Structure formats: structure tokens, C-alpha cells
Amino acid sequence: MELKEILRFADDLVFAKTGKHLDDLQQAILRETFQGQKYAKIAQERNCSEGYIRSVASELWKIFSDVLKEDVTKTNVKSILERARFYNFSQTIASDNATVNNFNICSKKSQLPQVTQQPQQTPTRSHIDLGDAPEIFSFYDRTHELATLENWIVRDRDRLIALLGIGGIGKTTLALQLIEQIKTNFDYLIYRSLRFSPTPDAILTNLLQIFSQEGEIPQAIEAQLSQLINYLRKYRCLIVLDDLQMLFSSGQLAGQYKSGYEDYHLLFKQIAEVCHQSCILLISWEKSREVAKLERVNNYVHSFLLGSLGVAAKQILRQHNLSDEESWETLINAYQGNPLWLEFTATTIQELFRGNVSEFLECNECDAPILCESLQAQLDRQFQRLTPQEQAVTIQLANQTEPVSLPQIRKTVELSTSDLLNAMQSLGRRFLLDAKEQGKTSFFTLNPVLQQYVKNRFSH
Ligand SMILES: Nc1ncnc2c1ncn2[C@@H]1O[C@H](COP(=O)(O)OP(=O)(O)OP(=O)(O)O)[C@@H](O)[C@H]1O
Ligand SMILES: [Mg+2]
Known part of the structure; x- marks a missing residue:
């Protein structure tokens, strides 16, 4: 790539971030750094101290690091700018009215520009494809959980979020409610369950078909992945992939992909690391290894552990026509506010104790939770x-x-x-x-x- 071209790209990045073009000294530092020149030599040529050149340069690397979300230094600036220039795409940066055509710029999280889509690329309404998602008939509380997830997704523009928790705690229900709550922010909202362990190829093909019904879907996984990333850049999408644990081997330590499923690792890593405007929400019983690793180093990756439904679970007990409300909190605590465990137990209480919660609790002498057959099976x-x-x-x-x-x-x-x-x-x-x-x-x-x-x- 020509030096002039990278310099122009660098200038566009700096302008988009600061509203100012590169000055002569900054241009000289860039040009000479690209040619492998030492700071001391640049300083000598300009009759100034090496320290001054170093501080101007480090200010410049910081601007690039902020904009490109990578740690830019003197040694890697050229290759990072070349790569960023290569992965270009059309978008308009509206935050400061600076239009940067054909450049892929992810600004600092807190100052994220509003990306205005090209009119012909934006669907007039959100495209919602929830596949085989269960219908939600009642939803209680989870106000804080919804607010946190909404902030991460809508405000902070996270790229990869893991919604984690023990079976039955309410992950799927929460995710579907979240989709309902934030759907107007997205061009595409997609839900897929991985409960039948689709191969990476199958899920990628399925997702790509949603974006382009007639378009050709490439065979190679790399090409499928790059096509998906292009859609994630072009449109603002929220893709929920539920039951992720079904991709992991049973009988092995948590979070190990089944053989033949390792490309999922590549998929999630790319989604976290490459610049785009979408979010993938992974739902799982088990924390995946890449999320555990990525969330430590990548600001766009978070995991959320879902816990007890708390006193709001009383409404589930009410729905099951249980009586003896003074004992409900004891019951909720015994089953850790797990809505599914409470639903199973409430059914047993209804069938065997005519809905009387204290009678049920009293029948257990040792204070340990009683496990009905469906809970045992779960x-x-x-x-x-x-x-x-x-x-x-x-x-x-x-x-x-x-x-x-x-x-x-x-x-x-x-x-x-x-x-x-x-x-x-x-x-x-x-x-x-x-x-x-x-x-x-x-x-x-x-x-x-x-x-x-x-x-x-x-x-x-
Ligand atoms: N906030 C809620 N309000 C009302 N009912 C809820 C709530 N959360 C969960 N439930 C009920 O609890 C049951 C289990 O919820 P859900 O299927 O969402 O759990 P899950 O964490 O996805 O479980 P799994 O990991 O096994 O898929 C469902 O019947 C659901 O309707
Ligand atoms: Mg679920």
C-alpha cells in the first residue's frame, strides 16, 4: 500500500476523532516512523528534543489506539493502519459531521459515533426472526438485569455477551423479554437455539440465509464467517444463540467444544475482536473458555451471571394458586429463587398438599429441599x-x-x-x-x- 494512501487514511482517522487534520510534525513523525527512522534522528532533523518527538508520537499512537481499539505503538503502527485500511467499509461518522468514506472506524466506547446506514441498506422495519423461541406468557421483575444488559448492548455496543446461569433460572425468558424491550434499536433480531448441536457450518448457513435469501452462500467456513461479519457491520443486529452448552462435550470439563465444533471458537473470537456494529448474546449453563479469556482483555465482551428471581417469584407461586403466603419466602429461598424449580415444586404442592406451602415445608424434617420427580430429572x-x-x-x-x-x-x-x-x-x-x-x-x-x-x- 502506498505511503501516501496510509497517510491520508491516518489523517482521516485523526480528523474523525479530534476534528483536526494531522499537522506537519505529526505527518513527519508518521512518514519517518514508517521508514524505520528513530525518534532521535527525527528530533535531530527538526532541531528539537527527542523527548518532545516521543511525546507527540505517543499522543498520536493513543489517538489511533482509541479509534482502532488496538494497542498502537511505534513498531506496529504501520501494519495496523494498513490492516485497518484494508478492512474498509462505507459508513458515515455522524458524531462530528466528519464523513470518512470507505473506512472502518470504531471509535472509543464512550464516544461511539452514531453510525448512519446508507439509506438503501437499512430495512424500513426491524427484521425479527425468533425461530423456535418459546412464547413468553408471563414475565416478572428482572428490572436490574434488563437494565444492565440493555446498557451493555445499546449504550456500550458490546459485541459479545454471555448470559449464564444454572438450568431453569430464567435465561431464555430474560433474553426474549430483552429482545422485546430493545428491538427498535436493531435492523435484525435473531434467536436460535443450539439445543440440537448444529455444526458451525449449519448455523452460519442458517444465519446467512436470513440476510440474503437468494444470495450464494460460500462453502468454506472462513468465507461464511467473513460474509457474516460483513452483515454485522452493514446492519445493527442482535443475535441470540441459546443453549450453547450443547456444543460442549458431556463428561468433560466445562466449556470444551465437542470434536468438530471447534470453529465456533473462531466465530465467537472474530465477533469479539473485529469491528462491527452488532451484538451476539450467548446463553449457556457453562461459561465458555473464549468468553472467560476475552472478557479480561476486550472491553466489548462481558458475561452476566443470572441469579435468583427473588421475591418476584411469589408471583409464580400465586399463578399456581398456592396458599399460606407467610411461608412463600422460605420456599423461594429453599429453591434459590429458581423459577423452574419453583414451578415444579408448586405443581407438587398443588397436587399433594392442596396448595398449602407450610404443610409441604413441615413434611420435611431435615430442612433440606424436597426434590420432586421433574426437578430430579432436570x-x-x-x-x-x-x-x-x-x-x-x-x-x-x-x-x-x-x-x-x-x-x-x-x-x-x-x-x-x-x-x-x-x-x-x-x-x-x-x-x-x-x-x-x-x-x-x-x-x-x-x-x-x-x-x-x-x-x-x-x-x-
Ligand atoms: N422473570 C420471569 N418471570 C416469570 N416466569 C419466569 C421468569 N423467568 C423464568 N420464568 C419461568 O421459569 C421457567 C424457566 O425459565 P427459562 O426457560 O427461561 O430458564 P433457562 O435459564 O433458560 O433454563 P435452561 O437453561 O434449562 O434453558 C419457564 O417456565 C419460565 O416461564
Ligand atoms: Mg433456556
Whole structure:
């Protein structure tokens, strides 16, 4: 690429960010840096100190770093500008009325420009394709959760968000409510469940068909991915991919892709790292490894752990015509505010106790949650995904009445230290383990409902 062309591109970037063109010194620093010149030499030629050149240059690298969301330094500035120039696309930066044609610019998060689509590219109405999403009949509370997710998606323009939590806690319901709440901000809103483990090729083809019904869909995964990224740049899309855990191997540590599914890693990594104006919301029982890694280094990646529905779960109990409202909070706490667990239990209370909650609670002498058959079956599905080592740890933890530290667990479980640590980390990534700090030590407890499940299952 010609030097003149990169300089012009650099000037456009600086103008879009600061409203000012490159001055003579900045141009000279760029030109000479591209030619491998040292700061000392540039300073000498201009009769100024090396420190001054260094500070002007570092100001310039900072502007590029902010705009391009990459750490730009003297050594990589040329290649980063060339690459950014190469991945160009048409858009108008409206924030300061600076039009930067054919350049792909992602401005700093807090000052994100409003991207105005070319009129012929913008659908007049949002295109909503929810596939086989369940219909939501009632929705309670989750005000804070909705506000946080909306902020990340609409205000901060996150590219990749993981909505995580134990089965039944309400992830799908929350995501669908969120779509309803923020749909006017998007050109495309898409929901797909991955429960039947579609291959990366199948899901990419399916997504590409939504954007272009008649267009040709490339065969190679790289080409499919690059076509998808182009759509994510051209349109503002929210794509929800639910049941991500079905892409991970059962019987292996959390978040390991099944064989043949590793390209999903590439898909999510690209979506997080490449500049575009869309967001992918991943829903899962297990934290994926790339999200765990990316969220530490990429401002556009977040994960959200969904917890108890809290007192709003009373409305679920009301819907099930339960009585004896003073005991409802005890019931909600016993089932950790998990809406699905409460729905299962409420059905049992209705069928066996005529809806009387205290009678149900009293029939249990040892204060441990009673697991009805459907709840047991739901926990079976989660427990069966654990490795033998994780299962061994849960069996030991299920027998504990107090939180235990790692050295204490080591004494009781016959596992090598690394197997034990991997198992503990994996259980944490499945949200089945609670950790609390006391002094400098972490103490662990098993999710109380799972604890009861393990006791029931292994005590005979
Ligand atoms: N905020 C809510 N208000 C009312 N009902 C809810 C709410 N959240 C969840 N539910 C109900 O709880 C049940 C489980 O919710 P949902 O299917 O969303 O959980 P999930 O976390 O997606 O579970 P899984 O991981 O197993 O797919 C559903 O019947 C749903 O209607
Ligand atoms: Mg779900």
C-alpha cells in the first residue's frame, strides 16, 4: 500500500476523532516512523528534543489506539493502519459531521459515533426472526438485569455477551423479554437455539440465509464467517444463540467444544475482536473458555451471571394458586429463587398438599429441599454432564455440613491435586459451587439443591 494512501487514511482517522487534520510534525513523525527512522534522528532533523518527538508520537499512537481499539505503538503502527485500511467499509461518522468514506472506524466506547446506514441498506422495519423461541406468557421483575444488559448492548455496543446461569433460572425468558424491550434499536433480531448441536457450518448457513435469501452462500467456513461479519457491520443486529452448552462435550470439563465444533471458537473470537456494529448474546449453563479469556482483555465482551428471581417469584407461586403466603419466602429461598424449580415444586404442592406451602415445608424434617420427580430429572441432565472427577468432588461436598477449604477437600477426595483443581474450577464454571472468602482462604459449598440431589442419588 502506498505511503501516501496510509497517510491520508491516518489523517482521516485523526480528523474523525479530534476534528483536526494531522499537522506537519505529526505527518513527519508518521512518514519517518514508517521508514524505520528513530525518534532521535527525527528530533535531530527538526532541531528539537527527542523527548518532545516521543511525546507527540505517543499522543498520536493513543489517538489511533482509541479509534482502532488496538494497542498502537511505534513498531506496529504501520501494519495496523494498513490492516485497518484494508478492512474498509462505507459508513458515515455522524458524531462530528466528519464523513470518512470507505473506512472502518470504531471509535472509543464512550464516544461511539452514531453510525448512519446508507439509506438503501437499512430495512424500513426491524427484521425479527425468533425461530423456535418459546412464547413468553408471563414475565416478572428482572428490572436490574434488563437494565444492565440493555446498557451493555445499546449504550456500550458490546459485541459479545454471555448470559449464564444454572438450568431453569430464567435465561431464555430474560433474553426474549430483552429482545422485546430493545428491538427498535436493531435492523435484525435473531434467536436460535443450539439445543440440537448444529455444526458451525449449519448455523452460519442458517444465519446467512436470513440476510440474503437468494444470495450464494460460500462453502468454506472462513468465507461464511467473513460474509457474516460483513452483515454485522452493514446492519445493527442482535443475535441470540441459546443453549450453547450443547456444543460442549458431556463428561468433560466445562466449556470444551465437542470434536468438530471447534470453529465456533473462531466465530465467537472474530465477533469479539473485529469491528462491527452488532451484538451476539450467548446463553449457556457453562461459561465458555473464549468468553472467560476475552472478557479480561476486550472491553466489548462481558458475561452476566443470572441469579435468583427473588421475591418476584411469589408471583409464580400465586399463578399456581398456592396458599399460606407467610411461608412463600422460605420456599423461594429453599429453591434459590429458581423459577423452574419453583414451578415444579408448586405443581407438587398443588397436587399433594392442596396448595398449602407450610404443610409441604413441615413434611420435611431435615430442612433440606424436597426434590420432586421433574426437578430430579432436570438435575440429572446437569449432573450427567460432569466428569467422573467432578462427580467425586460433589459427592464429598454433599456430605459436608459447613463450607470447606481446598486443603480440607484434598484430604477427603482421592484425586491428584491437578485433577482436583480442574474439577473445582469446572464446577465453578457450571455455577454449581459457591466460594466465600474468609481471611485469606476460600471456602466452598455445593449448591444446596444439587447437594440434596447428590445425597439422594448416592446414599443408597
Ligand atoms: N422473570 C420471569 N418471570 C416469570 N416466569 C419466569 C421468569 N423467568 C423464568 N420464568 C419461568 O421459569 C421457567 C424457566 O425459565 P427459562 O426457560 O427461561 O430458564 P433457562 O435459564 O433458560 O433454563 P435452561 O437453561 O434449562 O434453558 C419457564 O417456565 C419460565 O416461564
Ligand atoms: Mg433456556
